[in-house]
Amino acid sequence: MLFSQLLSPLIVLLALTGSGLCAWPNGPFSTSGRWILDGSGANITYAGANWPGAADTMIPEGLQYSSIENIVTKIKSLGMNVIRLTYAIEMIDDIYESGSDTLLETSFINALGESNGTAVYNTVLRQNPQFNNGTTRLEVFDAIAAECYKQQIWVHLDNHVSKAQWCCSEGDGNSWFGDTYFNISNWQRGLQYMATHGESWGNLMSMSLRNEPRSPGDNSTLVSESYNWGDWYTNVVTASGLINQANPDVLIFFSGLSYDTYITPIPTGESLGDNQTFNKSSFTYEDKIVLELHNYATSATSCSDLENTLYVDGFSSLNSSDPSVVNVLPMVLTEWGYSQDNTTYQGVYATCLQDYLPSLHAGWMIWVIAGSYYIRSGTQDYDETWGMSVQFNPGNGIANVPLGLLNHDWSGWRSPAAIENGIVPMVQATLG
Numbered sequence: 313m314l315f316s317q318l319l320s321p322l323i324v325l326l327a328l329t330g331s332g333l334c335a336w337p338n339g340p341f342s343t344s345g346r347w348i349l350d351g352s353g354a355n356i357t358y359a360g361a362n363w364p365g366a367a368d369t370m371i372p373e374g375l376q377y378s379s380i381e382n383i384v385t386k387i388k389s390l391g392m393n394v395i396r397l398t399y400a401i402e403m404i405d406d407i408y409e410s411g412s413d414t415l416l417e418t419s420f421i422n423a424l425g426e427s428n429g430t431a432v433y434n435t436v437l438r439q440n441p442q443f444n445n446g447t448t449r450l451e452v453f454d455a456i457a458a459e460c461y462k463q464q465i466w467v468h469l470d471n472h473v474s475k476a477q478w479c480c481s482e483g484d485g486n487s488w489f490g491d492t493y494f495n496i497s498n499w500q501r502g503l504q505y506m507a508t509h510g511e512s513w514g515n516l517m518s519m520s521l522r523n524e525p526r527s528p529g530d531n532s533t534l535v536s537e538s539y540n541w542g543d544w545y546t547n548v549v550t551a552s553g554l555i556n557q558a559n560p561d562v563l564i565f566f567s568g569l570s571y572d573t574y575i576t577p578i579p580t581g582e583s584l585g586d587n588q589t590f591n592k593s594s595f596t597y598e599d600k601i602v603l604e605l606h607n608y609a610t611s612a613t614s615c616s617d618l619e620n621t622l623y624v625d626g627f628s629s630l631n632s633s634d635p636s637v638v639n640v641l642p643m644v645l646t647e648w649g650y651s652q653d654n655t656t657y658q659g660v661y662a663t664c665l666q667d668y669l670p671s672l673h674a675g676w677m678i679w680v681i682a683g684s685y686y687i688r689s690g691t692q693d694y695d696e697t698w699g700m701s702v703q704f705n706p707g708n709g710i711a712n713v714p715l716g717l718l719n720h721d722w723s724g725w726r727s728p729a730a731i732e733n734g735i736v737p738m739v740q741a742t743l744g
């Protein structure tokens with residue numbers, strides 16, 4: 313009697329925790345060679361979606377159309393295990409400047425004007441009745457993390473921009489360390505703040521240093537003096553050290569140049585200038601470093617060409633048997649995406665990545681869950697589209713295509729065919 317009374321809760325506990333060694337979220341994560349490992353030492357691979365929260369309002373998108381619970385449920389229904397949640401350093405600057413986090417109502421009015429801001433704010437409260445007139449921006453991030461925790465989805469926090477706005481162009485002032493809005497000390501402070509703040513979430517497993525470093529096209533002096541791998545190195549070493557001090561548990565993602573389309577000198581260990589090279593063993597937190605790349609080569613006509621390009625751009629970091637690879641590190645494709653319509657998922661780009669990434673056990677986050685934005689580039693209630701060259705676009709010219717998995721009002725999939733035949737099988741192949 314006593315024995316069985318003791319035993320059955322133990323069996324339930326073991327059943328709930330799988331291995332019995334650790335329970336979801338199975339943190340903290342670490343790296344070993346090219347693998348990301350969970351707290352029990354098992355391989356994990358990210359398969360997830362981007363959720364933008366770095367634009368003008370500094371509030372994660374979509375909440376005027378849907379509850380956080382419904383959005384997370386949709387992400388979960390795809391089998392995904394992570395979100396890449398983006399934020400702006402300006403959000404943290406505001407906290408330091410005013411001494412407190414900004415209220416939702418104020419944020420919406422600042423970004424959308426008195427009348428539309430108030431209307432959108434009211435619909436956000438209707439959709440998300442747990443919020444009220446005392447809720448702040450960061451509390452929305454907290455609520456998203458909490459819902460993700462409940463549904464067993466990990467959070468990767470991405471510093472997308474400094475000044476909150478649609479990203480990215482070379483002339484937007486957010487492009488490079490020291491650019492018009494990219495104040496280096498504010499950036500470092502913001503990273504530390506979020507590293508510390510996110511610790512209590514429990515499911516914050518990783519953070520980026522900065523989205524898409526790129527040439528600061530608005531300042532030719534800065535281009536010639538600083539847009540190079542040497543300055544990149546100085547800045548990422550300092551900032552990653554600060555994150556690691558603030559929160560030693562999180563993985564730290566390093567992104568490359570030219571909109572994070574290549575990070576070649578890190579795996580190859582070639583010169584970064586001034587005879588400086590990248591040596592992962594010189595970091596005391598070597599087991600926290602992950603590389604990330606972005607790819608939107610959607611007009612690709614050859615899968616082997618696309619694979620070779622990705623390999624040279626940085627995916628070689630996964631290959632310990634390549635003698636030219638000095639720093640073997642995990643690699644995650646944190647942005648990529650394709651038109652959510654009835655045909656593009658069958659094209660070279662989509663099918664190529666659908667096979668290539670799972671074949672490498674490489675993680676990924678697709679751009680983007682959002683069906684629309686509160687405001688983007690000055691237009692309110694902006695339908696999610698992106699100007700890109702597309703395989704199915706006659707003449708391969710630039711077309712505005714919808715990358716959003718969800719439709720405009722976030723109520724359903726924009727293309728059920730792309731979800732069923734493209735996204736879901738890819739998640740399964742990645743995690744299977």
Ligand SMILES: *[C@@H]1O[C@H](CO)[C@@H](O)[C@H](O)[C@H]1NC(C)=O
Binds near residue numbers: 347349353354355
């Ligand atoms: C991770 O997975 C790979 C391939 O399935 C395997 O070779 C490797 O031993 C695994 N590592 C661990 C720690 O399980």
Ligand SMILES: *[C@@H]1O[C@H](CO)[C@@H](O)[C@H](O)[C@H]1NC(C)=O
Binds near residue numbers: 424425691
């Ligand atoms: C305010 O919202 C309405 C639609 O509800 C829209 O027509 C109008 O353009 C918006 N105002 C601004 C300044 O964008």
Ligand SMILES: *[C@@H]1O[C@H](CO)[C@@H](O)[C@H](O)[C@H]1NC(C)=O
Binds near residue numbers: 444
């Ligand atoms: C916030 O709402 C409460 C009731 O829910 C109300 O008493 C209070 O006055 C409101 N505060 C502001 C600043 O509107």
Ligand SMILES: *[C@@H]1O[C@H](CO)[C@@H](O)[C@H](O)[C@H]1NC(C)=O
Binds near residue numbers: 495496497498
């Ligand atoms: C960066 O911002 C800080 C305030 O946080 C300010 O003191 C400093 O001068 C700024 N640096 C530059 C280069 O503008």
Ligand SMILES: *[C@@H]1O[C@H](CO)[C@@H](O)[C@H](O)[C@H]1NC(C)=O
Binds near residue numbers: 490492
């Ligand atoms: C360009 O960058 C340089 C170096 O950081 C800086 O000193 C200068 O003020 C910047 N110029 C402009 C116009 O922003």
Ligand SMILES: *[C@@H]1O[C@H](CO)[C@@H](O)[C@H](O)[C@H]1NC(C)=O
Binds near residue numbers: 586
């Ligand atoms: C880099 O190293 C080479 C060979 O050791 C040397 O000749 C060169 O002066 C060094 N360059 C710099 C910038 O230190």
Ligand SMILES: *[C@@H]1O[C@H](CO)[C@@H](O)[C@H](O)[C@H]1NC(C)=O
Binds near residue numbers: 591592593594
């Ligand atoms: C890399 O750094 C480690 C630790 O500081 C050192 O032992 C090793 O010699 C370095 N490797 C190279 C190629 O410089």
Ligand SMILES: *[C@@H]1O[C@H](CO)[C@@H](O)[C@H](O)[C@H]1NC(C)=O
Binds near residue numbers: 631633635
């Ligand atoms: C890894 O590198 C080896 C040696 O260069 C090469 O033969 C192999 O094809 C590479 N593997 C992958 C998956 O790229």
Ligand SMILES: *[C@@H]1O[C@H](CO)[C@@H](O)[C@H](O)[C@H]1NC(C)=O
Binds near residue numbers: 653654
């Ligand atoms: C996609 O296919 C479905 C089902 O055949 C159809 O209802 C829908 O209109 C198509 N969408 C587009 C954008 O062609």
